[in-house]
Amino acid sequence: MAQVLSTPTAPRLSGAFRWLLRHPIWGFVAVVFIFFSFATAHFFDVQNLQNVLVQTSTIGLIALGMTLVMINGNIDLSVGATLALAASLTVDIMGWPVFADWGNWQLLPAVLAGLAAGVAIGALNGIIVWKTGVDAFIVTLGAMLGVRGLVFVYTEEQSFYAMNFAYSDFGASSIGPLPTLAVIFIVCAIAIHLLLSQTVHGRNTYAVGGNREAAVNAGIRVGPHMVVNFMIVGFFAALAGITLSTQMGASTPNLGRDYELWVITAVVLGGTKLTGGAGNIIGTLGGVLAIGILRNGMNLMQVPAFYVLVILGTILIAVLFLDKQLNRKGEEELRL
Amino acid sequence: MTESEPTLRLEGIVKTFPGVRALDGVSFEVRAGEVHALLGENGAGKSTLMKVLAGMYQPDAGQIVVSGRPVVMRNPIEAKHNGVILIHQELSLAEEMSVAENIFLGELPRRRWGFVDWKSLHERVATILDKLNCDFGPRTRIDTLSIAKKQMVEIARALTHQARIVVFDEPTASLTDQEKVVLFDIIRDLQRDGVGIVYISHRMEEIFTISNRISVLRDGTHRGTLETAETDEDEVTRLMIGRSLSYERNREAPDVGDVALAVEGLSCGRLFDDIGFELRAGEVLGFYGLVGAGRTELAETLFGLRRPTAGRIVLGGSEARIDSSVEAIRQGISLVPESRKEQGLVLSMNCRDNMTLPQIDDLTAGPFVSNGGEIAIYDMYRDQLDIKAPSWRQLVQFLSGGNQQKIVIGKWLAMKPRVLIVDEPTRGIDVGSKAEIHNLLRELARSGYAVMVISSEMPEVLHVSDRIIAMYQGRITRQFTAAEVNEDNLVQAISGIGPGSGGKARPIGAQAA
Ligand SMILES: Nc1ncnc2c1ncn2[C@@H]1O[C@H](COP(=O)(O)OP(=O)(O)OP(=O)(O)O)[C@@H](O)[C@H]1O
């Protein structure tokens, strides 16, 4: 409270430095950003930066929810399949004959149904993890296979095309200089950041993931918190499916394959622990941006796609190693 | 309801776990404004009884009466609202969260929309921390605190509610002496406010300092309640374990052999500096000092967990490079660590597997782990250390705190090391087993092991050691032989005061405990 107004520069600098120590991924984001700005002719174009934001927003939305689930000490592998299910449902339902003369209002039931499907799958995952005590990895691995199967059954292996052009127009629209999809992502990121850092549910999420026994001892109801977080990640997976299909004006049953891996990579890059209890949205933002910029930049440099994967894998391990080195507690650290 | 109605009455509480009848009809009461000590061997059921009281377990039979009103408490929050607060035996904190959040864990104050009311949270916690004389603030993260300070955070939870009953389950196990004083002041404050206190500890001197009455549990049954003023340690001990114990000081001249371990000028950053000593086969060397004197860090360095910044370690005559615990074990050094839950045990494994963990590679029958060999080792140390577990299949997390500690000790004894380092070997261990562990350490020395004992309990170092090294702020202040040490010069040595001017050098003998 009693802070001196005219803070001298030195402490402020060291404050920024300490911030960077806590979020080393942002240092990495800055480095690759500067690198690609100089190394390629078009990276720094407004158009391209808008592209990066839109591309990032899909993985980013899911990563917001995944951060909650992982801080909670769980994981959700079914997000890619959920994304495909929500996209297929939404694109299909808006073309149903019942809504034929609803005009643009046909989007409303379609989007709601897509989101509801995501939330329902999340709730199901959460309740199974809570009530059976089976590890979230296994439960959501099952859900990943099962839901993907469901998508193929539902779509009969067909792609769907959005009959209402307002849908794909929305995907291409902008609010001022920012693409609408990027704005949606930013608003959601702020909301989840507040949820995680300022609300009782958010703080209890940390407690449950950090020390489950302590949380139980303190009377925190562990199960409901987990279910809520699975529902949130389900919601975001569905939302990402919808925004992705607006970009293409279509959905395919294979949509979102491997997304769970990209999302988990981004979240872990952002400093969230796989064991739970630690992590935050600021780091996750850095993680998704790092991946988005790398993929976009290497694409511009015409690095072949397979090398991109090799490079990303290497970077993942290098960044986590660096993080460990930076956050060591001095020379005398325990070697275990 | 007469005026002598106790604040808390437990009637015929029964609690069984698979294979264990932990509580068998326990009745017991606590009056307003009294400190009621609860004593019993490891596994007697003390913590279980208190968890029933705090709503964490539901009793199979029996009734809880708070201020004359029977209550059912289905979870810890309901218990708190009935004014019952339990301070846990094992630290129960979320490491990556702030002190304030941990103190109000499960009950963060709210504003609208489920947002945390940080202002009121931090104000309330600041007041509590002030009362406890803590030198850290509400926003400090738990993982930056020492074990003793974490324990203070745990204790701070007692002050969050208008309590009627506060239970302290071994609160002093890892506190420094200054903090103990603060804790006792807090307990007296609570007492003055008419709060009933249940105090669980294995340290007799504390029990006799602080309590008004003493109840003893044994094998899940209530053995009796005594007025503290009208009893003595011997009577309590007999009630607890069925026999008397002698607290003889170690006087025998050891039959020492060659130097097993020599340390010269060993330093490690700011942790300790210029440490030099010799440890011979057949002797017990005690390391005494305040918490934070660098003894644990020294042990960890010898065990290869930290890299020394200067100095030499000589093992059995030749200089040794120990840069990992694997290497340390190979060269015959074992360390029984100070915090069993974090460093010594895999809680989700069973008793046998925990005990044979470090030597699993050697216990083979063909390509497989030899089951029989493992069980034989477990059985041997179960008998030797009197471990109370229904069978070797029991998961370690379900053992009582003291029995967990015995598993850790057994594990390292089973490695048959040349140099055995034990760090706070009897923390949380009942008086009977404590005496057995002390005898065991002496016996190990007699049979040729070199034993290094780190302890913050004076009676313990005096009792087991042939020689004592006193440490203060990372340096050795003095080395004593059993003949020249006494309480006074030892206290001086560990508080950084130079050798005193003779004074009343009263050797402490049988009365120490
Ligand atoms: N959750 C559980 N599941 C199975 N057995 C348990 C469980 N909790 C405790 N026990 C058993 O109940 C008995 C009583 O344990 P308790 O923890 O109450 O002992 P204690 O008196 O507190 O001992 P200590 O002094 O070592 O802390 C022990 O035999 C223990 O193994």
Ligand SMILES: [Mg+2]
């Ligand atoms: Mg106990």
